[in-house]
């Protein structure tokens with residue numbers, strides 16, 4: 688077993704399960720990922736062409752796929768610290784007329800499912816009218832033990848996230864919008880004094896803030912990793928494709944270019960009126976005012 692220092696601030700090309708098995712227990716604060724969805728590209732068609740990865744075929748019998756995801760998630764559980772969290776993005780799929788729900792395998796892992804977040808993407812490719820237009824995905828907040836309570840400015844963002852998907856990305860078919868991992872990291876790894884560290888040079892709690900480690904075991908183009916870097920965290924990225932790993936490394940070097948989007952997301956984590964303000968202004972019943 689290697690020490691965690693060997694993995695910190697690295698983007699590693701390899702199989703997620705194999706790399707995770709080399710990591711020590713209880714060393715990670717937070718994980719975020721969107722694994723391949725097992726979209727079965729052998730069926731072909733223009734829609735599937737749009738989600739074709741470089742260096743990976745997204746096709747497995749679903750039972751094998753689900754068992755693989757359970758193994759990866761349990762390995763992630765082992766490497767996560769007590770009180771740590773993992774955010775797992777997936778979607779409800781349909782095969783041969785039957786629904787395949789991520790809960791089918793999530794309930795078989797060691798994680799406790801803390802919350803189901805609906806990611807309202809507002810748009811999705813749609814070919815047929817067999818069902819109503821599926822424009823949402825799911826994000827499962829998984830916990831090991833009990834997580835810290837969220838500050839109100841984060842919790843008020845609600846369990847429905849209206850974030851537009853990233854579009855027109857030439858390098859990769861399924862890139863996160865950077866707002867998504869930013870929201871998670873800023874909310875979960877906020878500091879004791881309430882400051883999110885987007886300015887490491889003036890950080891109020893460097894010992895806490897900069898020692899926190901964020902992992903993405905299927906990091907693709909490295910969106911989680913770039914968000915973690917910009918928020919002053921340590922990071923570990925893994926992807927099976929060397930092309931994506933090299934792309935992530937270049938993206939990390941140019942991370943400053945993405946800072947405005949990160950700061951814009953953080954600006955949403957604010958409450959106009961405090962509890963005290965509300966009381967003084969007699970706004971007890973005007974919940975909407977508070978959260979605007």
Ligand SMILES: C[S@@+](CC[C@H](N)C(=O)[O-])C[C@H]1O[C@@H](n2cnc3c(N)ncnc32)[C@H](O)[C@@H]1O
Nearest residue numbers: 702703723861862863905906907908910926927
């Ligand atoms: C949905 S994409 C992740 C995209 C990422 N969230 C982003 O913002 O770019 C899933 C990734 O998993 C990678 N992958 C597939 N099998 C893998 C494995 N066994 N180990 C590690 N990565 C794998 C693929 O190369 C792909 O980039």
